[in-house]
Amino acid sequence: MNVFFDALPEFLGALGAAVAVGLATLIARKLCGTRLALMSPSRPTGDLSAPAARRFTLLETAQMNGGTVQITTTRPAGTVITYRSDDRIERFELTDIPLHDGSFAAEPVDRYR
Structure with missing residues (x-):
């Protein structure tokens, strides 16, 4: 014991x-x-959990200090979003094209003044 x-x-x-x-x-x-x-830039197929947030760079758009404009969204590629700057409204299509900084490209669709 x-x-x-x-x-x-x-x-x-x-x-x-x-x-x-x-x-x-x-x-x-x-x-x-x-x-x-x-x-994570993309989810495995068949994953039904909440979508992952991705960062998109708005092409041909610059901030007042010359920097690029980036947005973060959970919307899928192919979605058209509206971005409002000081005096104009622009529409961008989200893509699956990765850029060098790890974000994805958002291409301008049309621009309004």
């Missing part, structure tokens, strides 16, 4: 360490999984 009581602290220590490692792994997977799902 003494053998079991002598081994009890080592057993409880090993059990506690296993629980701590398991919780740390679970938290790491949850954090990485959430971050990867938000930045």
Whole structure:
């Protein structure tokens, strides 16, 4: 009986360490999984979960400081969106064409003054 009581602290220590490692792994997977799902450019076919947000660069459009205009949306490729700048309304079609900065191209459809 003494053998079991002598081994009890080592057993409880090993059990506690296993629980701590398991919780740390679970938290790491949850954090990485959430971050990867938000930045993923496309979903696997058959995935019925919420669509992933993607960043689009509006081609031939610039901000006042000369930077590119980028938007983030969950809309699928082929959707036409309306972008309003200071004095004009522009329509862009979202595409699946990746750009060098990791965003996708949004091509101008027509422009109104």
